[in-house]
Amino acid sequence: MDKTIHFRIRRQDNPRSAPYWQEFQIPYRPEHNVVSALMEIRENPVTTQGEKVEPVAWESNCMEEVCGSCTMLINGKPRQACSTLVDTLTEPIVLEPLTKFPVVRDLMVDRQAMFESLKKVKAWIDIDGSWNVHTGGPRISPQEWEENYIYSRCMTCGCCMEACPQFGPSYPFVGPATLAQVRLMNAHPTGKYFRADRLHAIMGEGGLSDCGNAQNCVEVCPKDIPLTTAIGELGRQTTIQMLKDLFGPGR
Numbered sequence: 001m002d003k004t005i006h007f008r009i010r011r012q013d014n015p016r017s018a019p020y021w022q023e024f025q026i027p028y029r030p031e032h033n034v035v036s037a038l039m040e041i042r043e044n045p046v047t048t049q050g051e052k053v054e055p056v057a058w059e060s061n062c063m064e065e066v067c068g069s070c071t072m073l074i075n076g077k078p079r080q081a082c083s084t085l086v087d088t089l090t091e092p093i094v095l096e097p098l099t100k101f102p103v104v105r106d107l108m109v110d111r112q113a114m115f116e117s118l119k120k121v122k123a124w125i126d127i128d129g130s131w132n133v134h135t136g137g138p139r140i141s142p143q144e145w146e147e148n149y150i151y152s153r154c155m156t157c158g159c160c161m162e163a164c165p166q167f168g169p170s171y172p173f174v175g176p177a178t179l180a181q182v183r184l185m186n187a188h189p190t191g192k193y194f195r196a197d198r199l200h201a202i203m204g205e206g207g208l209s210d211c212g213n214a215q216n217c218v219e220v221c222p223k224d225i226p227l228t229t230a231i232g233e234l235g236r237q238t239t240i241q242m243l244k245d246l247f248g249p250g251r
């Protein structure tokens with residue numbers, strides 16, 4: 001038999017049904033990534049036992065590791081299917097949905113919990129439209145810009161949330177990606193006006209103190225976001241905020 005690529009895929013028909021496994025083999029081609037291999041399986045969804053089945057469902061969009069939608073467990077590690085080359089993986093290649101978010105179908109999960117956490121901490125900059133387009137808004141130094149840019153690369157893929165032992169459906173923790181966005185928004189010259197609101201949001205249950213400092217998050221982030229550095233900085237910011245709350249005006 002010609003060389004093939006062997007996949008073992010965890011399937012689930014709907015959010016309430018039981019998961020099950022199916023195996024597929026496709027002809028070997030160099031430079032297949034996991035998404036292109038899944039596309040090939042979709043063209044002819046027949047298992048290695050010869051059973052014709054429903055095509056595997058997954059999400060993908062940008063195909064260049066920018067949108068985060070194709071994130072899944074690949075051989076047990078959370079990563080992007082579009083940028084994971086099949087040639088770098090041991091076989092059978094095991095594909096599973098992320099475990100910290102509810103399964104929608106097969107490899108598709110609902111990451112709404114991440115977006116709810118971002119809403120909880122006001123992870124945005126309020127623009128009041130008062131900046132004149134010619135004079136521009138407040139200046140940001142190249143050093144600050146460079147430091148902040150790293151955090152702005154977050155694509156809400158959920159890898160860090162998957163790896164974090166404190167994050168999950170039964171825990172209130174907002175998770176490392178959300179905390180990193182608090183660090184980013186608080187550093188912005190306009191965003192800082194809501195710094196106290198963001199800090200208060202992470203000073204209670206589900207906030208900063210829920211982090212057990214296991215450092216798993218920073219190891220899996222595909223964008224090399226210094227999550228634990230952000231968590232350390234927020235520790236200092238929340239301490240100052242606590243003192244302000246006790247002895248002075250809130251902001």
Ligand code: SF4
Binds near residue numbers: 217
């Ligand atoms: S350092 Fe904190 S946020 Fe990161 S994985 Fe550990 S517990 Fe989770």
Ligand code: SF4
Binds near residue numbers: 156180227
């Ligand atoms: S911080 Fe990194 S791992 Fe976490 S969601 Fe953002 S890009 Fe993904």
Ligand code: FES
Binds near residue numbers: 067083
């Ligand atoms: S398809 Fe966008 S990150 Fe993979």
